[in-house]
């Protein structure tokens with residue numbers, strides 16, 4: 480079901496209504512610019528999609544309030560991937576063939592971006608993932624971009640954190656074998672940690688959606704590591720940490736950006752205290768631009784504090800608008816070239832410069848869970 484600009488989470492337009500107002504991809508000067516978005520608005524990773532969408536929509540609304548670009552306003556057409564395998568491909572196909580969007584924004588999860596990327600590539604419709612960090616996403620082809628850092632960097636950041644801050648010599652790694660994000664981040668972490676003289680004494684696996692991690696945690700306990708790295712999404716991270724504490728495992732547990740969601744604290748409860756994860760931004764950042772964004776976001780979304788996905792969603796829409804301006808239109812290949820030339824674009828998550836592989840290089844932030852709250856710990860520059 481498609482949601483069109485402004486109607487998020489309250490009403491849904493019928494497909495024929497959603498596509499009104501534009502004749503398609505080429506677009507004349509007065510026509511609305513149709514941008515597609517696919518996000519996990521419901522299901523297991525619902526907060527990913529909702530946060531990302533709220534940031535993206537805020538940017539689109541601001542662009543429209545300022546008159547749009549090239550004298551044209553935007554219509555954001557949003558599709559829910561339901562956090563389900565297979566959905567991303569089908570909704571993105573719809574956005575391109577039915578709605579004739581000129582670009583696609585999404586997804587948060589790497590696995591779902593990987594599903595949709597070949598469809599955008601084949602249709603020559605630029606896709607910008609706000610926050611998928613697995614390197615393979617943009618490797619799909621030259622129409623696929625992202626505005627965030629990638630996991631070789633994130634893995635390095637957390638390997639250094641384990642060594643220098645946690646003083647861990649021996650780490651257990653617990654991977655979600657069904658999520659490309661988790662498999663990739665585990666690999667990059669191990670490479671760096673071992674290259675720096677650390678040891679990965681035990682590796683255990685599970686599958687997205689699992690609820691019982693006692694067998695894996697028992698094996699980890701037996702190997703007697705100094706810390707546990709669990710690069711997975713928040714639902715599993717919460718359950719893993721809670722069950723670890725129940726088994727008397729009181730080691731530091733840490734993860735990557737997939738941990739970022741208010742639900743982490745609801746699912747894991749008190750057990751989350753003393754855990755850490757890396758992400759893309761902190762709302763505690765004192766920079767004026769960040770604080771202005773936090774205020775605007777709170778005003779728009781009932782006092783909600785924007786998380787990293789919201790900030791990256793916002794930045795992804797602005798990067799697209801900037802490229803449309805420079806391309807002088809929305810023609811796919813021209814827009815692709817303009818996106819590829821993005822340089823020093825100032826956004827909430829830092830400056831976006833897209834490299835030859837269509838990836839951005841940005842600082843990472845480390846968050847600690849303290850007394851049931853997310854607390855900014857440090858920023859790690861690339």
Ligand code: PHE
Nearest residue numbers: 588589610611612660736737
């Ligand atoms: N980086 C994660 C992935 O690639 C998604 C994510 C981004 C989750 C930002 C939370 C915050 O799957």
